[in-house]
Every structure is written in structure tokens, then in C-alpha cells.
Amino acid sequence: MENLELLVSELCKHKEELPWLEFKRDNYNPDMIGADISALANAAALDERNFAYFLWGIDDETHEIVGTEHNLQNLKIGNQELENWLRGSLSANADFEYNLIDIEGVKVGILKICCAVHTPVTFKKLEYIRVGSYTKKLMDCPALQSRLWNRLHNKRYEEMLARQDVTLDDVLKILDYNTYFELTKVPQPDSRESIVHYLKEDGCIVQNDNGLYAITNMGAVLLANKLTDFSKLARKALRIIQYDGNNRLHMLREDISKKGYASEFEHLLKYIEALTPTEERIGDDGLRDKTVAYPELAIREIVANALVHQDFTVSGTGPTIEIFANRIEIINSGIPLVDIKRIVDNPPKSRNEKLASLMRRFRICEELGTGWDKIVMACEMLKLPAPKIELYDDSTKVTLFSAVKFSNLSLEDKLWAVYLHACVMHIQGEQLTNSSLRNRFDLPSTSAGSISRLIKEAVNKNLIKPLDPTTSNKYMKYIPVWA
Structure with a gap:
């Protein structure tokens, strides 16, 4: 993680704890941490945020930086490191990153938790959620459970982040914003802030919790000046x-x-x-x-x-x-x-x-x-x-x-062409006929017999059907089988 001091400063500006934000002084109870990671990850997904945060060394009432005496990575439960124990107790879709930094002469621990993806994050096979600043079992909150599953099913690739912690100047270097305004026919603003406003409104970038920006997969894959700037998208x-x-x-x-x-x-x-x-x-x-x-x-x-x-x-x-x-x-x-x-x-x-x-x-x-x-x-x-x-x-x-040449086409390719011809004729309010099919294949009227046999085969293959089966063969018209 970069710009951690700026991140802590921005998070501490919130007047109260949020479903995706938890402050603690020195409480490192393993079960509490595990349940909170599950709850925060799920709450972040519910609130359509990419990350949730658990901070130690912050007063949970005043949000003042008071410092912590411990480092999560040095703590153990039994003979096992606490961080490894947490990862083993959480579901496979749980992902987090821990950093300990110095701010104002004291230590602050930062646990950055990725939002739940595909399914809720579980701790010891139980799903948790945040209700305000409280952690509760998800099964006890059926309305939130339903909303969370709906969010997880509708999480779009375009909204995920391709690159994080980007300054405003770098956003304008990395993305081809000139093409954006040219293609949308929107007059290009003079100020950088106004340019970024449009890119945010269209979901090409989002503003991070630390005040910097992140470029979404959509912004990168459409407007990157160099796709190689995005390691996960270079193969696209x-x-x-x-x-x-x-x-x-x-x-x-x-x-x-x-x-x-x-x-x-x-x-x-x-x-x-x-x-x-x-x-x-x-x-x-x-x-x-x-x-x-x-x-x-x-x-x-x-x-x-x-x-x-x-x-x-x-x-x-x-x-x-x-x-x-x-x-x-x-x-x-x-x-x-x-x-x-x-x-x-x-x-x-x-x-x-x-x-x-x-x-x-x-x-x-x-x-x-x-x-x-x-x-x-x-x-x-x-x-x-x-x-x-x-x-x-x-x-x-x-x-x-x-x-x-028509004679060099396989029967499969001929039948597929017959079917598609019937489809496009139908959506135009017309029907396939022997004459229209001869014209489609650029064949003379002397080929009417071979075209009739091809039409009959398409009917037998259940690709097309007569518009009116009682019509004489000479005037027969055909439509797609689904019409």
C-alpha cells in the first residue's frame, strides 16, 4: 500500500465508524478480528466499495491517533502466527494486507480488506456483516443477506480497479482523455479537475479513500495510452x-x-x-x-x-x-x-x-x-x-x-446461409423464396431446381418452415422455424 499516512488522515475525518471502517486502540482478540474481517469485506461489497479498513492505534470515539503497542504480524495464537491463523480460518475469497506505519511519533496498524467477491466472506464457516458499527451474523439479518447476494451476483468486471493510488496528474498521463472527449462529442474542459469529473462520472476512474484516484478496468481497457501500464490487462x-x-x-x-x-x-x-x-x-x-x-x-x-x-x-x-x-x-x-x-x-x-x-x-x-x-x-x-x-x-x-463458388460450399455452410437469409428476410417483414435465395447465392434461374432441394433439406433440418404449407410449391414462402 502507498500513501498510507494520507489514507489514515482521510479515514479519520469520518465522524463515526462505518460498515466498512473499524477503529481500535489495542484490541487484538483473534476471533474478534476474524469476524470483523468477514463483516467488513461483506459490508464493503454491499456498499459497492472495493475495500474496507480496520485501523489500530485510533481512538474509536474521537478518531484521534493514539498509537498501538502491537504489530499484528508479530502476534501468535498458540504456536501459529496470528495472520496465518486468520487466513486459514477465513474463506478462500478473503484477501487483506497489513501495514504498520509511524504517524506523529506513534504506531498505527492498517488492515486493508478487499471486498467480498462472488460469495460472502466467512470466518470459521460463518458469514458476518456490519450493521452500523456492530458486527453481526449475516443469517440474523435476512434483508442485508438478500441485498449482499444481489450485489455479489451483479459485481461487474468493468468496475474493478486496474491501478490504484494515482495522482490527478498521472491520471491525465495514463488515460487518453482527448479521445474520450472527441468520441463523446463533449467539449473538452480547460481545467484538469473538470476533465477528471467527466472520467469519474462515466466510471473510468474512482476516487480512493486516501484522496488519490484509481483507474477502473473499463477506463484502462478503453482509454489506456499504454495497456502495458496495467499488468493484469496487458494480455487483453x-x-x-x-x-x-x-x-x-x-x-x-x-x-x-x-x-x-x-x-x-x-x-x-x-x-x-x-x-x-x-x-x-x-x-x-x-x-x-x-x-x-x-x-x-x-x-x-x-x-x-x-x-x-x-x-x-x-x-x-x-x-x-x-x-x-x-x-x-x-x-x-x-x-x-x-x-x-x-x-x-x-x-x-x-x-x-x-x-x-x-x-x-x-x-x-x-x-x-x-x-x-x-x-x-x-x-x-x-x-x-x-x-x-x-x-x-x-x-x-x-x-x-x-x-x-456455390458449388464449392459444403452442405453445412449452404444450410447456415439459408437459415440466416430466412432470419434477415423475416425481420424485414419479408420471406425467403426460391428467387430470393437464388439472388442471395448469385445463381441464374436455371438453378431453381437445386435451390428447391436445398430449401427442402433446410426444412427437414428444422431450420425453416413454410409460411403457409397449403400454398403451391411455385409460390411457397419460408420463415425461420422459430417465427
């Missing part, structure tokens, strides 16, 4: 890898983003575009026309989705874009919160709601649930194979394919 940098050919045998180049997602998003898209093939043709009017291998809109939406909807709790990995001669694969940790067969029409659902909301205000992504509609329609306009979604144990891969 976006990797872009280009290969020679259609396999991973020969890597041509690799680029790892250095800045936060919002700060570098447009640059990353231009970099991806530069690595994908394009062709310029001179039209009949003499003007140059650029033909791209992949729709820019689809790439933008898929990359934005991968960044926003990734599961940040999966450690050791970050979003990756791999560019091959015939496809682009975008991989992110976590799996979608919606059934992939309903990904086109379902309302939006994000595991990172605050991050998604701010990215929407940055106009980088949507929260309207229309991203996949655009992806599918963009691929259809260029007559490309349907984008493919593959789920693994803890990751999702989306693949965009360059142009492939």
Missing part, C-alpha cells in the same frame, strides 16, 4: 496476425495493439483493411471502383462485438484476429449469452453492460441488437458465404469468408 490487447496462404504454417506479420480499444479502434480497422485484398477496376464511366474481399461494415461490427462481449475473467488470453488468404477469423474469450441461432433477432445482452454502454456513446458499437443483421446483410450484398460462428469451451470464433 488485440492481436492481429496475418498468414501466408490458408493455414498457420507461415506467419507474415503480427501486431499487438498498444492502446485502449476506444483510442485505437479506427486505426485497427484501417490496419485490418490494409492487410485484406482489394481490387481496383476502371468502370465504363472511366472512374475507379474499389472491390473489397470482405464488407467493411461486417468487419467493424464483428471486431466491436469481440471487444465488447468478451469474457474478461478468462485469464491469459485476449481477442485475436487472424487473416488468411481466404478468410478472417475473429476470436474472443467467452461464449455469447444468447443462442447463436437467435443472434440475428434477439434483444441485445452483454456481460459487460457498462463497457457496452460507453462504447455505444463512443459510436463504436450498438446496443440495439442489429449488429448481426448488418453483418449478415453485408455478406449477402457481396454474395459471400454466410459468416460462421463456432463455440468452444471458453471462447467464440467468428469467420468471414471471401468469395466462394
Whole structure:
């Protein structure tokens, strides 16, 4: 812990003890300390604070610094060090740090306790909570117990701290606040305090109990000038890898983003575009026309989705874009919160709601649930194979394919394209027909028979169904099976 004197000074300004703050002179009763750590950790989570504090050497009534005669780390219970005994008696999600410092010629002990995560912190298998300045068993306070569990279930990764004890000057050095104001279209204030005010309001930073600042995971992952400034987030940098050919045998180049997602998003898209093939043709009017291998809109939406909807709790990995001669694969940790067969029409659902909301205000992504509609329609306009979604144990891969002849598509890929075509037609108030599907695959009217067989197979696979089964085959229209 840094700036401990400043922390003690700020905590002593409180007029009374709080559910997340305890003062003692020299009471080192082991069971009292253990129960209080449980209670303070749980109270901090309930009050949506990252830390709670237990201070020795402070008068619990006047909050004056009077000093303590003991050092927690030197005390024992039996033959075991008290600190080790406490850790062994507390649940695995209990975390704390102890420091003894000199203030005004006397000793002050500071126990900084992390808030409970996932489940309440227990001491000797019992859960405790603070009610005012009193420590009580959580089971005896059912209303607080219910509220605590609700808080623990809704604790968001974006709100957790990526870096603590940062001065105002360092906040403005570490975070790309210019991009923040540029993307939000808010006029940039002249004063540093006003700049920090906006960053606090949007949850990019919080003010610590010692008066300094902490940068949240959201602030860091979106606006970091250097992601390497945050040890736990460095692996969340976006990797872009280009290969020679259609396999991973020969890597041509690799680029790892250095800045936060919002700060570098447009640059990353231009970099991806530069690595994908394009062709310029001179039209009949003499003007140059650029033909791209992949729709820019689809790439933008898929990359934005991968960044926003990734599961940040999966450690050791970050979003990756791999560019091959015939496809682009975008991989992110976590799996979608919606059934992939309903990904086109379902309302939006994000595991990172605050991050998604701010990215929407940055106009980088949507929260309207229309991203996949655009992806599918963009691929259809260029007559490309349907984008493919593959789920693994803890990751999702989306693949965009360059142009492939209809005859070279696998039956699985054809059926997936049929299903997605039916979905986008349905949300537009239209239906899939033999003609619309031929147009989607860029096939002539002579292919009507093969398309009819493909439609029949899609019906048999329970992907689509007739809008009106009594209609003659020539005029039959189809909708998704869920419609």
C-alpha cells in the first residue's frame, strides 16, 4: 500500500465508524478480528466499495491517533502466527494486507480488506456483516443477506480497479482523455479537475479513500495510452496476425495493439483493411471502383462485438484476429449469452453492460441488437458465404469468408446461409423464396431446381418452415422455424 499516512488522515475525518471502517486502540482478540474481517469485506461489497479498513492505534470515539503497542504480524495464537491463523480460518475469497506505519511519533496498524467477491466472506464457516458499527451474523439479518447476494451476483468486471493510488496528474498521463472527449462529442474542459469529473462520472476512474484516484478496468481497457501500464490487462490487447496462404504454417506479420480499444479502434480497422485484398477496376464511366474481399461494415461490427462481449475473467488470453488468404477469423474469450441461432433477432445482452454502454456513446458499437443483421446483410450484398460462428469451451470464433463458388460450399455452410437469409428476410417483414435465395447465392434461374432441394433439406433440418404449407410449391414462402 502507498500513501498510507494520507489514507489514515482521510479515514479519520469520518465522524463515526462505518460498515466498512473499524477503529481500535489495542484490541487484538483473534476471533474478534476474524469476524470483523468477514463483516467488513461483506459490508464493503454491499456498499459497492472495493475495500474496507480496520485501523489500530485510533481512538474509536474521537478518531484521534493514539498509537498501538502491537504489530499484528508479530502476534501468535498458540504456536501459529496470528495472520496465518486468520487466513486459514477465513474463506478462500478473503484477501487483506497489513501495514504498520509511524504517524506523529506513534504506531498505527492498517488492515486493508478487499471486498467480498462472488460469495460472502466467512470466518470459521460463518458469514458476518456490519450493521452500523456492530458486527453481526449475516443469517440474523435476512434483508442485508438478500441485498449482499444481489450485489455479489451483479459485481461487474468493468468496475474493478486496474491501478490504484494515482495522482490527478498521472491520471491525465495514463488515460487518453482527448479521445474520450472527441468520441463523446463533449467539449473538452480547460481545467484538469473538470476533465477528471467527466472520467469519474462515466466510471473510468474512482476516487480512493486516501484522496488519490484509481483507474477502473473499463477506463484502462478503453482509454489506456499504454495497456502495458496495467499488468493484469496487458494480455487483453488485440492481436492481429496475418498468414501466408490458408493455414498457420507461415506467419507474415503480427501486431499487438498498444492502446485502449476506444483510442485505437479506427486505426485497427484501417490496419485490418490494409492487410485484406482489394481490387481496383476502371468502370465504363472511366472512374475507379474499389472491390473489397470482405464488407467493411461486417468487419467493424464483428471486431466491436469481440471487444465488447468478451469474457474478461478468462485469464491469459485476449481477442485475436487472424487473416488468411481466404478468410478472417475473429476470436474472443467467452461464449455469447444468447443462442447463436437467435443472434440475428434477439434483444441485445452483454456481460459487460457498462463497457457496452460507453462504447455505444463512443459510436463504436450498438446496443440495439442489429449488429448481426448488418453483418449478415453485408455478406449477402457481396454474395459471400454466410459468416460462421463456432463455440468452444471458453471462447467464440467468428469467420468471414471471401468469395466462394456455390458449388464449392459444403452442405453445412449452404444450410447456415439459408437459415440466416430466412432470419434477415423475416425481420424485414419479408420471406425467403426460391428467387430470393437464388439472388442471395448469385445463381441464374436455371438453378431453381437445386435451390428447391436445398430449401427442402433446410426444412427437414428444422431450420425453416413454410409460411403457409397449403400454398403451391411455385409460390411457397419460408420463415425461420422459430417465427
